Amino acid sequence: MTALTLQAQVDTYLAARRSMGFDLRIDGQQLCAFARFADRTGHRGPLTVAVAVSWAQSAPQGTRLTWARRLQTLRPFMKYRAQFDAMTEIVPSGLFGPVHRRLVPHIYTEAEIAALLEAAAQLQPVTALRPVTYSTLFGLLASTGLRISEALALAPRDVNLTGASLTVRETKFRKSRLVPLHPTTVAALSRYVDARRRRIRDRCIETFLVSDRGTPLGDRTVHYTFAKIRARLGWIGRGDYALPRIHDLRHSFLCRALVRSYQRQQGVDHVIDVLSTYVGHARVSDTYWYVTAIPELLALAGQRFAQHAEGGAS
Secondary structure, rough: OOOOHHHHHHHHHHHHHHOOOOOOOHHHHHHHHHHHHHHHHOOOOOOHHHHHHHOOOOOOOOOHHHHHHHHHHHHHHHHHHHHHOOOOOOOOOOOOOOOOOOOOOOOHHHHHHHHHHHHHOOOOOOOOOHHHHHHHHHHHHHHHOOOHHHHOOOOHHHEEEOOOOEEEEEOOOOHHHEEOOHHHHHHHHHHHHHHHHHOOHHHOOOOOEEEEOOOEEEHHHHHHHHHHHHHOOOOOOOOOOOOOOHHHHHHHHHHHHHHHHHHOOOOOOHHHHHHHOOOOOOOOOHHHOOOOOOOHHHHHHHHHHHHHHHHHOO
């Protein structure tokens, strides 16, 4: 089996699954990466557990959880291939342990978010659009909890500054939603629009956030730029990840929103329901998955419980 043949099989598999309504954006990227790996290592013949494990363990800074998740992505593809090649081996379930163990994220402090935006605004060249774009992007993620893919996919028509809202279209689970914006976020986005117009004509752009050339920002480029800023700031992770991630801004948004709800004496169950819709979760349990027991949240929850207990005692 050549790499080209394996890639063709991956393409056929993805086309078949997507025709049934599955998005498989991340899984598709992983499967294509597996095909490239198999080519580089000289694998030939039917798929084997050995080549699957080798690819899983090739992940940089990988853990058993990372390996388990990679193999979970491969198992459906290997089952699919077994229909056409009886010699195909299928990775046993649970080979590297459970797949869904929750790793504690890095919850950003307000000072860290401010430092991130300041560092982004100092990216070179400072006279270009680049520093404004990245400070706007990271500020938008921090203030709305958007997924990075959602922010990068925003088109100019999706940003309603007059109505103070975003339209997030056809994202995860093929759902669209309206995202209300805080006045400070609207002001920041308005400044970005003004800066962008001074350099690029609006009719030339496809996405709201663009590079200096007016082209859409690439996901890999954004993560690379974030990593450079993170290194410059000297950050290390406070959770189970070695380093803070862009996705941790989403976790942080949800935790900070709950802190504010406790401070305002709001009903947490109602707030969770609202937040679940706001961030585009299919189930409220997905929103609870994002909640991390940071000291501020635990202290406020403890106070709320104490007030409830005192009320019951009286």
